[in-house]
Amino acid sequence: MKLMKAVVVFLVVALLAVPASAEFDFPEFDLGGKTVNIWCWYDIELDERIAEVEEMFNVKIATPQVEWERQSESYMSRLLAGDSEYDIWYASHEFAIPIMKDGAFYPMNTILPEEYFENADPHLKAMIDNLILDGNIYAFNSMHSAMNDMSFFVWNKSLFEREGLPDLEEAYYNDEWTWELATEIAIKATRDTDGDGIVDQYGFSEVYPWSFVLSHGATVVKQDDSGKWVFSLDDDDALEALQQLYEWSHVNQVVEGDWFQTPFREGKRAFANMPAWMLWSLADEIDDEYGVLPYPKGPSNDYYVAPTEVLNMFYIPANSANPLAMAAIVDHLMPEADDYFYDVIEGQILGQAPDRASAEIMEDAILNWDGQFDIVRGFAGATILEEALWSILSGEKTPAQGMSEVKQQIQAAVDDLLN
Structure with missing residues (x-):
């Protein structure tokens, strides 16, 4: 393209x-x-x-x-x-x-x-x-x-047209690009396209969990009134985001893929989650038309957010x-x-x-960015946190259970890093 x-x-x-x-x-x-x-x-x-x-x-x-x-x-x-x-x-x-x-x-x-x-x-x-x-x-x-490492939702316009799905540029400008709409679309897009009884098209490839949490106004850590950095993935907005990820993965079963978003490049996903640097080469890696969006808004969002990873x-x-x-x-x-x-x-x-609309949306994203990033990315507690995350996405534990069980361990790692 x-x-x-x-x-x-x-x-x-x-x-x-x-x-x-x-x-x-x-x-x-x-x-x-x-x-x-x-x-x-x-x-x-x-x-x-x-x-x-x-x-x-x-x-x-x-x-x-x-x-x-x-x-x-x-x-x-x-x-x-x-x-x-x-x-x-x-x-x-x-x-x-x-x-x-x-x-x-x-x-x-x-x-x-x-x-x-x-x-x-x-x-x-x-x-x-x-x-x-x-x-x-x-x-x-x-x-x-x-913006260099800003994380976006990329949507397959060609797939949307084939499946009769709504125009997301219109939804974005009407302030209707939400978790609810993303869920509806992902459910409709997830199906067996060739009649062999096996689902081969999904709503999402992998959704980057920590970027998704950040997009909902939550953080892995935050500073309290004394200036101390404290674990905050047990705050309500973080738990809401983790619950939504669980529902997409385990309840709706509309997520299947990898970090590199390979199935999206093959035209088999409605959405891809990508850092901006992946967009440099995407046009040469996909035959379909696509557009760029920020993350959909959740119940705690007043505005669209495109968090940055680095x-x-x-x-x-x-x-x-x-x-x-x-x-x-x-x-x-x-x-x-x-x-x-x-x-x-x-x-x-x-x-x-x-395209023009994506350029305008990326402009909005960089103008509205005010510090949404993960300050403890890759820190000593990352492995523990990842294990807790997958226990939530698999349905083994609720978000509240998963985060409460690792809170003290993560806080100790945060103390070593920042306090």
Whole structure:
């Protein structure tokens, strides 16, 4: 299916083309020909800007790559060995959070003025604010928006037309895209299509459970009035979301598939649950027409939510020889303030939105995002939590039972990570 380079995209990015951070005049730096390593898990492809920075700072920029799953280990090893004095680290929050309390990162609020953060673009500020730990700001800039790993519902328009199912763009704009409607559609779509007595078409492939919980206004953990991080999957809105997942999987039996959403790509699912990065290649992997939606609204939702799975941010090592200079390098490598979201988001929407309506909906999602993400993603209690989840989805335990049984264990892991 061809991607439509819709005119709406230019309207989208015009709205988003606002300063990424407050105007701040960094002093001039001469780093005497030092080599600064900007670590990331992929090629950051900023050659032209790197050349400018090298001349401006009298510095050599290297861009070594770290293995995705070894970010925590690799960065901490460099710090302990004293090799990170001229490092800049790009890290996913699931690998950054575990080493924050170990003193891995420089507190940027001690060298950058409060106005730098307070006057930041609201979207970037939300990313920064949600990664503050113990009152310190460690994550201070990003090459990505929260949309990079934002989770969406993708619907198979061709299947909907074949099955006589309702237009979900109309439902979205009429504020009718709800759990109830998603359930009705999934039940109708789940059937034996070739008469062999075996169901081969379903409503959903795998529904990402924690993203679904986040989309309902719930969280795995939250801060109480004292600032302590506490387990919160036993809150009512979380239990409602877990109950809905159980009903889809076990009662309605409309879920069958895998994390990669393979059956959706084969045209055999009404819905797929996908992080935005999967949308880059989806048009080449599916023959059917499709559209992009946020998560359906549940009983605790006042508005649509598309949560993000990962926040990728820049950090400066705690032993930096010149943390302000490293921050200045990052600032100069990023787009000009007025072009920041134009550069960061325009290409993503152009490359991911299959049509005009999807582009508008993705615009709504990024404008409405205000911090829905899982701060403890991949933490020490994740395995225990997954086991509890599957006991709920299988009907072995109710959501309340499953969460109450692991609450103390998860809280202990949360204490080690955040408190």
